[in-house]
Amino acid sequence: MAKFMNTLLRTLKTIILPIIVYLAFSILSKGRFGQPAGMLTIARQSIMPIMVALAITCNMTIGMWDFSAGAVVYTAAIVGGNLALMTGTGIPGLIVILILIAVTLNTITGLLYNLFKVPSIVLTIGLMMVYEMIPTLLFKGGVLISGKMTHLALPPYCFIVFAVMFIIFYVVFNYTPFGHNVRALGSNQAIAANVGLNPATIKLVSFIFGGVFLGMAAVMDLSTKGMIRPPATMGSVSMIFDAMMGIFIAFFLQKYCNLAIGVVVGTFTMKMLNSGLVSMGLSTTVRDITTGLFLLILLCISANQGKFTEWRNNKEKARLANEKFTQANA
């Protein structure tokens, strides 16, 4: 019973943020937001950012930033999409080729990271610009797919893709030595290295593993938009913001739930926030300001989680000390 109550409490704590966002916007938009059909649409739209989020979760757990993820998605979609069209391999070709390209690019990123030993933020910003130029060099006109090739963006296929990818991530992250190593490295790199883990190899595998999800994100993005043009310089960075915010929420929630579930909940919450602001009829400027403020608050809380706990512990210690002091005086 106690175990059940504990699970229930943790589940409630996990879904409290999306529930608050849902209720707040349902009330503020006078019922416009939150209709079942609308929520299903938001769920469908969350799949692509969830893929990106899952792709960079391992890296971020280890403490590595990956700003090149958006550029990898663009490059995989444009180059891979064109190759799939040329080979006439349809959806299977699209999936395989895009994943291979994304994995290759992420492998290069991982190898360079280990080779140069520069901070990941510096390396991935540089590589982002390099990767963004690849489609411009190879397929200046971008990629255009239509008809059957876009079916993966439609329900129920998009949900099947999500389910498969989520299960892969969940299993790898929770039940394989790699997932364990990532978590160990994320907790304390020095200790992990001292007990015999090889941080360089783990980081490289983390990039490669992320590449699979970036490839799938590219498939979903291309299937939804149909047409993708090469991005302008640093134009791909906006793609990873929703995903990153989802991960920050996930880090915040991981006390109550598995990180993989937290990523899904976090990214879905961010999508709900975007749609909720639209449903309130706010102008684009107000919407952008509100989203920015929400993220700022979230980041502040996320970054200072330790301080909040410390403050609470100190308060508790003070209370106990006061009690002892009062008892002693009495």
Next chain:
Amino acid sequence: MKKFTMLLSIVLVLMLTLSLAACGAEKAVEDKPAAKPESTEGFKEIEVSDESGYPKAADLPKHKIGVLYWGYTDLLGSQIKKNLDYLGKEFNCEMVYADGGMAIEGYVTATENLIQNGAEGIISIFALPGMIEACEKAGVYLVQGLNETSDEDTLTLMKNSKYFVGMFTENDYECGYTMVEDLYNKGCRNITYMSPTPGMAANHDNRVRGIEDALKDYPDMQLLSNYRGEAQVEALQNFAAVYPEMDGLIVTGGTQGGTESIYQTIQSEGLSGKVKFATIDIGEGTAERLESGDLAWIAGGQYPTTGIAFSALYNALVGTPVIEDCTKTVYRPFMSIQSPEEFEQYIKYVDGDIPPYTGDEVKALIKKFNPDASLDLYEQYGKAYGIQDVVERHKDLF
């Protein structure tokens, strides 16, 4: 580590094999090809009639003209390039193209690069203060095409510049107004609109003004929401999620693949058959969307405006300027298309082998060749422009 190296090798070999296979394979039959390789084949050579009396290209002095536009890989961009390449040949001008991209920050640098590259005149979609100053300093003529400037300080700079030629664009306000009017007439009462960030491009801002004013004139038409920014696919997804009653969508422009992305998003969001779409900038798949009825109204045919801007630039270059007040925009109409039949005509007469304005027709705007050339003639060209006008002028050429 050994296992990992092996895995990595397999991945890279697979990647290479697939790439090679892709390059050698036949094109898929079932699915559509990649974005139609934008027609860079060029227009058909049209013989210069002796009766016209206009000089042939070989008899004209060589000039170098710079062109600065968003990009030349989408349909509109490639049409602009094709038209200017054709005029370059007709006027013995070397055309140098610079890709300005979607962010205006790079346009001043691109202008300076074109000047360094020896351009004697520049046709640009933007006329920013830094660009006007750079051209003034270098003695290079600058003309703005497919857009206009409304900022007072920039207009003052233009007025005081010896080298700013003028502005040529479509009547964007009218176009914005017409899109609302057309959707209203087609029964739409709950619409949304999307446009780039305010202040980024005056032409889009003018289209939005037209939309907003038309909405005031049709009070029973409700604006559910709007979006001003670049993430338009995401914005449309949000509209689809929270406005199930949406029956009309306006997008103020779709260069660089925007139109195609919206077509696909309409389909993937299940809006096909529910939402009527009105936009500017013809993209791939327009015929199919007109056929299905998803696309109610589309405007295009604006690319010849860069040719008209070229003629004004050429007039300035050869010392016969025709635009007296360079701060007054010369407006031209868009071509609006509402049916597959109209689109067929558009493809044949406007986007076909024959340019909408032949070399002779553009030479007629050059005062040095035609003493009657004046601002009035430019305005006459603009007033008459439309599919029927092109058909009428070129009936003997087809």
